[in-house]
Amino acid sequence: MVCFYNPPRDPHLSRSAPISFRAMEPKFEYLVVGAGPAGLAAANALAAAGAASVAVFDARKRPEEVFGSYPVVLNARGLAALEAVGVDAKEVGMEVKELHIVPENRTVAQVRAYGTCIMRDQTAKLLLDKAEANEKISCFWEHKLMDLDLTTKTCTFELADGSQKAVVAERLVAADGNRSKARRFCEEKIEGFTAELIPWGFQLRFMNSQGVPGQTAVDPANHFVLGDKGYVCQQPDGVWSISLRVLESDPAFLTSNEATEENIQQLKEYVQTHAKVVADNLLDDDAYKKFYECRAFDGVVVKCSSLNPADWICIIGDAAHAVQPATGEGINSGLEDAAVLGAMLKETPEDPFGAFDARQRPNAHALQQLALKAAERVNKPPPRQQAVNVMVTIGLQVAKKLHIIEGTNQDFSIGEKAKTSSKSYSELIDMEARQTKGLRPVANFLATLFRVPKEYPKEEDKVTRRCA
């Protein structure tokens, strides 16, 4: 059971801050930290699986404007998990029919897709509506987790007015995102529990636009991967979303927050060069200007040594296994966690968190591998590795055409095959390892034979060559 009480005053808090402690008496069986898609889905799944009461705490205000967030694609995995808690995202999302891979203005692949494009906050809102209609679930906004006492099983939250609230938890679900504080407290306080964090290595910045009226060149049913440069899709509200990858080493017109004429002009030229169809059909002056007001998103890829660091704590969603956007599995894996957690409570009511860890830990570790592979599509690896990756991709497409393999990793995650045949992340990793076992050494041999450089030329070599 969860209960609230007045904790002793925290001596570390500033004297000037008005601090008061609040006493509340309601009791809850489960405490969920984080009202993102994973936390809200978990609250619904636990309530449906028999939990007597669930309390969800989030640092943010109750979200009202769902289109302020960014678009994501729910694949078969995410859609099935939502369905399990009675949420139909297809009603408010947009069907994604094809994924077009368009590096440097050349369409190199068109892949049939099965998914629903929806805003991240739109998914959370659907789950929130469901939770608020369930009398077993209570939501607390503007409650920021500040401390976790493992001996007394107490979470301390800071409220908007600076006061603190302490809540004793019987069972705690940590769903507070990729920079999870709950996970960090576990790392600090639980011997043997570790979390590996690898930064994405880039940022994403967004431009939004209504598109040129009457344009038909860009089909809203398709999503576009601009090679390693960005991603384009239409949001369910009809607004086009153009995200650009920004590296620390990129020129100022990409990294700056100043909408100067020079920056805007160079940004326009950049989009013309790398995505002409987008520049000609989707963007207007206002969209280019707004690029400089847009918050830049970054993040980390997370791998935890356990998803059940203490018998009363379970870590789910991005807190447990954040990936990076090119993986396409962030929200989907978090929703799946929630569905699995509900199933584990039904199957193993005496230890649902232990059962969850046994089931999902291999998948969480496989996800990290998928995320690091996806990162190679965005942060270009050295030339030989790139050449090997291209040869392996072509080899897999040929093997698929010749019916030597049933499908590739993508077919079973975002493609149509995912509709009829579900594979866990560890099965996907094993399948790809089997499929590429013979291909990779051959590709490596060919890349070496044709003397594709193993590493990028050193900076001074580049300068010498430029001067010559």
Ligand SMILES: Cc1cc2nc3c(=O)[nH]c(=O)nc-3n(C[C@H](O)[C@H](O)[C@H](O)COP(=O)(O)OP(=O)(O)OC[C@H]3O[C@@H](n4cnc5c(N)ncnc54)[C@H](O)[C@@H]3O)c2cc1C
């Ligand atoms: C730009 C971008 C594009 C993306 N695109 C895709 C995509 O196309 N496909 C895909 O599958 N995934 C995508 N993702 C990833 C996806 O958004 C996340 O995987 C998903 O939102 C994770 O859900 P979550 O509930 O685990 O965590 P979050 O969505 O991060 O939610 C965590 C919640 O915890 C709360 N919180 C944090 N700290 C505290 C605290 N101390 N106390 C209380 N509450 C706290 C936060 O306010 C938040 O509401 C993208 C992510 C980004 C940033």
